[in-house]
Amino acid sequence: MTTVILFVLGAIVGSFLNVVGLRWDLPRRGGVLSNLGGRSACPSCGKVLRWQELVPIVSFFLLRARCRGCQAKISWQYPLIELWTGLLFATVPYIFIPVFCIYVVITIYDFRHKIIPDTLVYTSILLALVLKLFSGGSLLDWLAGPVLFIFFGLIWLVSRGRAMGFGDAKLGLSVGLLLGAPLGFSAIVLAFWIGSFGSLTYLFLNKSGFLKDAKKLTMKSEVPFAPAIILGAWMSLVFHLDILHVALF
Ligand SMILES: [Zn+2]
Secondary structure, eight states: OHHHHHHHHHHHHHHHHHHHHHHTTTTTTTOOGGGGGSOOBOTTTOOBOOGGGOSTTHHHHHTTTBOTTTOOBOOTHHHHHHHHHHHHHHHSOGGGHHHHHHHHHHHHHHHHHSOOOHHHHHHHHHHHHHHHHHHOOOHHHHHHHHHHHHHHHHHHHHTTTSSSOHHHHHHHHHHHHHHOHHHHHHHHHHHHHHHHHHHHHHHHHHHTTOOTTOOOOOTTSOOOOHHHHHHHHHHHHHTTOOTTOGGGO
16 A cells, blocks of 8 residues: 555656756756746647646546647656656655655756756765765775766766766766665666667667657767666666675675
8 A cells, every 4th residue: 555655656746857857957048947836838839737637647648648739749758757756656765765856857857968967966966975874884885886986987088978978977976875885886787788778779769760750860879878877776776686796795
C-alpha cells in the first residue's frame, strides 16, 4: 500500500518536475520562472488545462497524446517523466528522494540542451555531502565521489570536452558521494552500457526512418550522458549492484 501511495505521489511530483525542467532557463533567456505558479496551459494554443487533463500519466493516454484545443501533439516526455518519478519514489530510500528529484530535472535539461545547469548539480552535491556526513561510510565510500570526478575530468581534459562535458564530472562527484564505493562505481559502468545502447538504438531508429522529426545524427553528434549516469545510479541503488566487485577489497 505504501508503495502505491509513494508511486502516485511521485507521479504528481514528476508532472511538476516536467515543468521545472522545461522552464529552468527562462529567466536567463528573458522569460519569467514565476510562470511556474500559473495555471498549466497548452504550449501551442494557450488553452488552460482542466484538472481531467492534468492527471499524471493517465491524461496523456486519455487525450491520445493530443491537445483538446488545437490537436497539437503532446510530448512523450510528460508521461515518461511522471512514470519514472513515480517509480523513483517507490524504490529509492526516502532520504535520497530530494537528490533524485534534482536528477530528474537534470535529465530533462540535458536531453534538451546538452548541458547540466550548475545550480542543480551543485545543490545535488551539497545534499549528497550532508547525507554522507550523517550516514558515515568507509574511506572507500568517501573516495568514490572524488575518484569519479577525476575519472570524468580526465576524459573531459584528454578529449578536450568532446567525449564528455565537465558537467558530467560534477555529476560523477554527486553520484559518488551519494552512493559510496560499490554502488557509485557500478552506476558509472552501467552508465556507459546504457549510453552505448541508447546511442546505437537512436542511430538505428534514425537510419531506418522511425524518427520522422529527428535531426541528422552521426556517431560524432553530442549525446547527453547525464541521463545515462542518473539511470545507472538508480539501477545500481535499487539492485545493490557491485559490478566491479569493489566489496572484495
Ligand atoms: Zn493546444
